Amino acid sequence: MIKRSSIVTAxxxxxxxxxxxxxxxxxxxxxxxxxxxxxxxxxxxETYLGNEIFPDSMNAQKPVLGTIPIxxxxxxxxxxxxxxxxxxTPEGYEAAGTDVKNPLTITPDVLGEGKRLxxxxxxxxxxxxxxxxxxxxxxxxxxxxxxxxxxxFTDAILALPEGKMYFSVHYGKNLxxxxxxxxxxxxxxKVISYVRSMQDDYRKTLAGAPAVSDSTKKM
Amino acid sequence: MTFYYKPSRIAELTRVSARLLLLLSFIFSFxxxxxxxxxxxxxxxxxFANNCRSCHTxxxxxxxxxxxxxxxxxxxxxxxxxxxxxxNNVAFRASGDKDAIAIxxxxxxxxxxxxLSFTDDDIKSIVAYINDASNKVAVVASAPTGGAAGAVEESxxxxxxxxxxxxxxxxxxxxxxxxxNNNLRRYAxxxxxxxxxxxxPFFKAIFSKGNVALMLFMCVMFLGYWMVNEGQSLGRSxxxxxxxxxxxxxxxxxxxxxxxxxxxHSGAEKSxxxxxxxxxxxxxxxxxxxxxxxxxxxxxxxxxxxYDNNQPIKWVKVHNLPDHxxxxxxxxxxxxxxxxxxxxxxxxxxxxxKQFASLSMGWxxxxxxxxxxxxxQNKYYDPLFSKLHEELKTGKxxxxxxxxxxxxxxxxxxx
Numbered sequence: 001m002i003k004r005s006s007i008v009t010a011x012x013x014x015x016x017x018x019x020x021x022x023x024x025x026x027x028x029x030x031x032x033x034x035x036x037x038x039x040x041x042x043x044x045x046e047t048y049l050g051n052e053i054f055p056d057s058m059n060a061q062k063p064v065l066g067t068i069p070i071x072x073x074x075x076x077x078x079x080x081x082x083x084x085x086x087x088x089t090p091e092g093y094e095a096a097g098t099d100v101k102n103p104l105t106i107t108p109d110v111l112g113e114g115k116r117l118x119x120x121x122x123x124x125x126x127x128x129x130x131x132x133x134x135x136x137x138x139x140x141x142x143x144x145x146x147x148x149x150x151x152x153f154t155d156a157i158l159a160l161p162e163g164k165m166y167f168s169v170h171y172g173k174n175l176x177x178x179x180x181x182x183x184x185x186x187x188x189x190k191v192i193s194y195v196r197s198m199q200d201d202y203r204k205t206l207a208g209a210p211a212v213s214d215s216t217k218k219m
Numbered sequence: 220m221t222f223y224y225k226p227s228r229i230a231e232l233t234r235v236s237a238r239l240l241l242l243l244s245f246i247f248s249f250x251x252x253x254x255x256x257x258x259x260x261x262x263x264x265x266x267f268a269n270n271c272r273s274c275h276t277x278x279x280x281x282x283x284x285x286x287x288x289x290x291x292x293x294x295x296x297x298x299x300x301x302x303x304x305x306x307n308n309v310a311f312r313a314s315g316d317k318d319a320i321a322i323x324x325x326x327x328x329x330x331x332x333x334x335l336s337f338t339d340d341d342i343k344s345i346v347a348y349i350n351d352a353s354n355k356v357a358v359v360a361s362a363p364t365g366g367a368a369g370a371v372e373e374s375x376x377x378x379x380x381x382x383x384x385x386x387x388x389x390x391x392x393x394x395x396x397x398x399x400n401n402n403l404r405r406y407a408x409x410x411x412x413x414x415x416x417x418x419x420p421f422f423k424a425i426f427s428k429g430n431v432a433l434m435l436f437m438c439v440m441f442l443g444y445w446m447v448n449e450g451q452s453l454g455r456s457x458x459x460x461x462x463x464x465x466x467x468x469x470x471x472x473x474x475x476x477x478x479x480x481x482x483x484h485s486g487a488e489k490s491x492x493x494x495x496x497x498x499x500x501x502x503x504x505x506x507x508x509x510x511x512x513x514x515x516x517x518x519x520x521x522x523x524x525x526y527d528n529n530q531p532i533k534w535v536k537v538h539n540l541p542d543h544x545x546x547x548x549x550x551x552x553x554x555x556x557x558x559x560x561x562x563x564x565x566x567x568x569x570x571x572x573k574q575f576a577s578l579s580m581g582w583x584x585x586x587x588x589x590x591x592x593x594x595x596q597n598k599y600y601d602p603l604f605s606k607l608h609e610e611l612k613t614g615k616x617x618x619x620x621x622x623x624x625x626x627x628x629x630x631x632x633x634x
Contacts, residue, residue: 011435018441027573029462031539032453058531135478175285177499177506178503182482
C-alpha cells in the first residue's frame with residue numbers, strides 16, 4: 001500500500017510546479033500543441049505563405065502581364081487599377097502635369113473620404129493642416145525625426161497642377177516614397193481633391209486678409 | 220637711474236588703452252553690423268529649413284538624402300557658382316558649366332528645384348548658415364534608452380522576487396508563532412491541572428484521514444481545472460510571441476511616432492488579409508531614417524539589404540486561424556468599424572507583437588453577441604437592414620448586435 005504521506009507530498013510538488021509554471025514571465029515562442037488538427041491547416045496556399053511552384057517561391061504574385069485587376073462590387077472603384085501611362089522621368093512629370101486631370105466630381109463625400117485618407121497616409125509628415133507639421137517631423141517624443149516636406153501653401157506647391165500631384169503620389173518625389181501600393185487610383189484622386197480644397201481655402205483667407213500675404217516664400 | 224612707473228602714469232596708460240579698445244571695438248562692431256544687414260545666419264537657417272531641408276540633410280551631417288550633403292559647400296564652390304546654381308540650375312547647366320553638369324549626372328539627372336525668387340542676399344544667408352552649421356560638431360543625440368527600459372524591467376523582476384521571499388518568511392513565522400502559542404497554552408493548562416487531551420504528533424495531525432481526503436479532493440479539482448484549461452487551449456496560441464527576422468517595434472512606430480495602423484497595413488480595410496507591408500513601404504520613411512533609437516543601424520540595415528536584393532522579409536505569422544474558419548479584415552475594419560486594438564490588444568505598447576486574444580470560437584461569438592453594430596456614419600448597413608432601423612427608431616429594440624444581423628449563424632464563418 002502506498003503511504004498516504006507520499007501521495008500528499010507528490011500532490012504538493014505537482015501543485016507548486018504548476019503554480020510556478022503558471023506564473024512564468026518567459027515569452028511564449030512556440031504556437032503550442034494541437035489535438036487532431038483536422039481541417040485546421042490550409043490545403044490551399046495562403047496569402048503570404050511560401051509557394052514552391054513559383055520560381056521566387058512567393059505566393060503573392062503580380063497580376064499576369066497585360067491584365068488589370070478590378071474591384072468587384074464597389075461602385076465607383078471599377079477603374080481603380082487602370083495603369084498610369086507616364087514614365088517616371090522628368091519628361092513624364094511634365095507631361096502628366098499638362099495632360100492628367102482629376103476624373104472625380106468634387107462632392108462632400110469625396111472630400112470627407114479624401115480627408116480621412118490624407119490623415120492616415122499623408123498627415124504623418126505633411127501635417128493635418130498641410131504645413132509640414134506632421135508628428136514624425138515635429139513630434140515631441142520622436143527620436144529620429146524625418147526631414148520636413150514643403151508646406152502646401154508655398155508659391156511652388158500652390159501653382160502645382162493636379163497631374164503633377166498625382167504623379168508625385170504615384171511614383172514618389174524627392175524624399176517622398178511611392179504610395180501606389182497603399183492607395184489605389186481613385187483614393188489618390190480623393191486625397192488630391194482634399195489637398196486642393198485646403199489650398200483653395202488658403203487662397204480665400206489670403207484674399208480676405210491681404211496683410212498675411214507678404215512673403216509666402218519665407219513661411 | 221631707477222626706472223619706475225608712477226601711479227598716475229599707470230592710470231593714464233590704462234585710460235588710453237581703454238579708449239583705444241573702445242574705438243577698435245566700435246569700428247569692429249560697426250563693420251560687422253554693416254555686413255549682417257542683409258546677410259544673416261538666422262535668416263539663412265530659416266530659408267534652409269523651409270526650402271532646402273526637404274532634400275538636403277542639415278549641414279552638420281554627411282548623409283545623402285535626395286541631394287548631397289551641403290557640409291562645407293562654401294569651401295568647395297565659389298559664391299558666384301552657388302548663386303547661379305541655386306537660383307536657376309537649369310539655365311546654369313544650359314550655359315555649359317562643367318561642374319554643374321557633372322553634379323546633375325551624378326544624381327541621375329534629377330533636377331533641383333529652381334529658386335527664382337531668391338535674392339543674392341538670400342542665397343548668401345543660406346551659404347553663411349551652411350558655413351556656420353558645418354563647423355559645429357554634430358550633437359550626438361542617441362541616448363541609451365534601451366538600457367533604461369531594461370533597468371525598469373529588471374527592477375520589476377527583483378520586486379516580485381522580494382515579494383515571494385517576504386510571503387514565505389511571513390508564512391514560516393506565523394507557523395512558528397502558532398506552534399509556540401499552542402505549546403504555551405498546553406503548559407499553562409498543565410500547571411492549572413486541567414485535563415489535557417493526549418497530544419498527537421504534528422505530522423500525524425496533518426496527515427489525518429480527513430485532511431488527506433480534503434487534499435486529494437483539492438488536487439483532483441485543481442488537476443481537473445488544469446486539464447480542461449490546457450485541453451481547451453490545445454491548438455490555440457494565446458500570447459504566442461515568435462521571434463521576428465527584424466526587431467521591428469510597434470511601440471516606436473505606432474506608439475511614439477503615432478503612425479496610423481492603416482499606413483502600413485493598408486489592406487485591412489480593403490481585403491481579407493490586413494497585408495504585411497512590403498519593403499517599399501518601409502522605405503517611404505527609412506530612405507531618410509537610417510538609425511533607430513534602440514538598435515541603431517543594426518536592424519534598419521536589414522531593410523536596406525532586403526531592398527537592395529529585391530527579396531521580401533520573411534516575417535513570422537503570429538495569428539493563425541484554423542483553415543475551417545473564414546475571417547475577413549475588411550468586413551470588420553471597414554463595415555464593422557472595429558478598432559484594431561479590440562482584437563490585437565494594446566499593439567502600440569508592444570515592442571514585440573504577441574497574440575492578444577485567444578481567437579477561440581467563444582471569443583468570436585461573444586463579441587458578435589455583445590457589440591452594438593455601428594450604424595452612425597456607416598452607410599454599409601443603410602439599404603440592407605431597414606426593418607431593424609425602423610424598430611430602433613420606434614424604440615422596440617435598444618440596440619442591434621452582429622448576432623441580430625446573422626453573425627452567429629454557423630455558415631457565416633464556417634463554409
